[in-house]
Amino acid sequence: MKKIAMGFLFMLLAGCDVIGGGTLYFAGESDNWLVKYTAVDNGDSGQVASYIIDYIGEGEPPESFDYVVSASIARSEHAGTGASFKGRGILEETNIQLGARMQEDEIIVAEFSWDGKTEKVVLEIK
Numbered sequence: 001m002k003k004i005a006m007g008f009l010f011m012l013l014a015g016c017d018v019i020g021g022g023t024l025y026f027a028g029e030s031d032n033w034l035v036k037y038t039a040v041d042n043g044d045s046g047q048v049a050s051y052i053i054d055y056i057g058e059g060e061p062p063e064s065f066d067y068v069v070s071a072s073i074a075r076s077e078h079a080g081t082g083a084s085f086k087g088r089g090i091l092e093e094t095n096i097q098l099g100a101r102m103q104e105d106e107i108i109v110a111e112f113s114w115d116g117k118t119e120k121v122v123l124e125i126k
Helices: 001-018
Strands: 023-030 033-041 047-055 066-071 076-083 088-099 107-113 118-126
Touching: 033 088, 033 107, 033 118, 076 088
Parallel strands: none
Antiparallel strands: 023 033, 023 118, 033 047, 047 088, 066 076, 066 107, 107 118
């Protein structure tokens, strides 16, 4: 009986971890940009985020661009000035420690400026 109770307790605790944690995926695109954002729960210390920015516009990607990726509920902002793709057309940032937890109803917006143009991408939960 004790083994059954311990097994049940273990399953209950494991289930709580899955329910309370997990991974959130967000994505959005515009005419020229595709952005994918992931927030992974890493326990009591919060979440770790990463994002990928992909230039999907016509022609070659810009040599340099400025961007800001901001989340309203988690109150986080990540920016790059004079960022470049280094010839690949994809920029990836990883291991970003978030102070507040992302939620499923998070509003994430990425704004880009390049070659005298500006564009905004709103990311949605996937």
